Amino acid sequence: MDTDGLIGPARDGNQRAIARLITHVADGDADGRQIVGELFRLGGHAKITGVTGAPGAGKSTLVSGLVTSMRSGPGRVAVVAVDPSSPFTGGAILGDRIRMSEHADDPNVFIRSVANRGHLGGIASSTPAVIAALDGLGFDEVVIETVGVGQSEVEIASVCDTTIVVVNPGWGDGIQTAKAGFLEIADIFVVNKADRPEASTTIKDLGSMLDIGPTTEWRPPVLATIATERSGIDDLWLSINEHRAHLASEGRMEQVHRDRVRHALIGALRDSIEHTVDAIGDEAIEDLVERRVDPWTLADRLLAAR
Ligand SMILES: Nc1nc2c(ncn2[C@@H]2O[C@H](COP(=O)(O)OP(=O)(O)OP(=O)(O)O)[C@@H](O)[C@H]2O)c(=O)[nH]1
Ligand SMILES: [Mg+2]
Missing domain, CATH: 1.10.287 (Helix Hairpins)
Incomplete structure (x- = not known):
């Protein structure tokens, strides 16, 4: 395949070329390896944000709102939804298109679903390569949405600069192990569906859980959102940028990049x-x-x- 013939147009923002490149990279075939090898050298500039949480927590709706914030600047944005076909929302690939349809006509937004070969939760093994490819294609922001089940979630944190854990009101009643897994990886907690009762209790519970946890340099903020009304999204975007500033100070970002490669x-x-x-x-x-x-x-x- 003439991969060079695709990389040029893809870097110029040709959506079809990007889609074809990412398909190869996600499949991990020989062309995909060659492509990611070339693109890796061009990358290292994208900011990578992970959004994880239980099936149906409102991750895609939230991401769509976040993309609007990200697109308030000149930067290009790519969204990768890993394993979007959660049992909660059924055929969610179509669902994601609808939930993110407000960006369908924006040539500077690329949205893609990647299957996670079989198991619920976690990231597909090809995800680091897909991120590296999008980075090399010149996207300024890459957002990864994954269904989180609370275990083996460390993985998403290892490919992202900032990891957002989305929970819903009532989450405080959930199983302890799931909470432990999420507590470990969250840079920012979002209590979405805050239009429902018990939201303030869940926010308080999360705060107490963070209080009894280990003291860290960065204390994850706990934010309330109503993604369907785009309420709280601007504060979320602010928190993401604060977390980035935290990473940028004292060489923390270099460590993140080392861990990632x-x-x-x-x-x-x-x-x-x-x-x-x-x-x-x-x-x-x-x-x-x-x-x-x-x-x-x-x-x-x-x-x-x-
Ligand atoms: N009441 C309420 N409903 C919401 C809110 N945010 C999302 N929803 C609804 O919750 C449902 C699931 O939303 P999605 O954004 O698809 O959730 P998701 O976490 O991406 O779902 P999966 O990818 O299937 O795990 C949809 O019907 C949304 O309209 C919210 O803040 N309040
Ligand atoms: Mg989704």
Whole structure:
């Protein structure tokens, strides 16, 4: 494929070229690897914001409002919704289009859904590559929406500068482990659907939970929003920018970038290890089953052979 023929137009903002490039990168095919390899070198400038929370919490509606704030400047914005087909809202790819339709005609907004091959929650293994590609294409803001179930959510935090955890009124009654996972990763808490009763109780509960948690340099603010009315979104945008200023001070951003490329390297290695194992064939597996060789020795051999 003539990837160079796509990268130029995509960097100029051609939506079709961007969509085609991102498809390859999300699939992780040979073209996708080549593309992301080229784009990685051009990147490092995008600001990356993660939005996670339970199915149906109002993440997409919130993101749409946030995109409006982001687009008040000249910057280009990309939104990636990972695994948007949550059981709560059903066929949500269409739903996301509708919820973000106010940006459909904006040539400087790119919105994309990426499947998460099977499991609910977390980010797809291709997400770091998709982010790197969008960054290299010159997007100033990249927003990642993921369904969070409270576990294995550390992953989204490792690919984002700022992680927003969206909860709803009544969340205080939820299971403890889910809360622990979210507390760990949230840079900003949003209590969305604040038009419902109990919103103030949930905000208070979250504050108390943060009080008894470990003291950190950055205390996550707890904000109330009604995403459907775009209420509270300007304050959210303000908080995001405050968090960015916090990261920019005392070299924290450099550490974030170090952690991010390290995380991407581990992901890339994991992928190629899986490919290697897929390619060894039945005979090698048979050797393991028959205990002619042990997995540790075989692993050493496979790595040495690469
Ligand atoms: N009452 C109320 N409803 C809201 C609010 N924000 C979103 N909703 C509604 O909640 C439903 C789910 O909204 P989405 O934005 O699709 O939620 P989501 O978290 O992206 O959902 P998934 O991606 O499927 O997990 C929709 O019917 C929204 O209109 C809010 O602030 N108040
Ligand atoms: Mg959604």
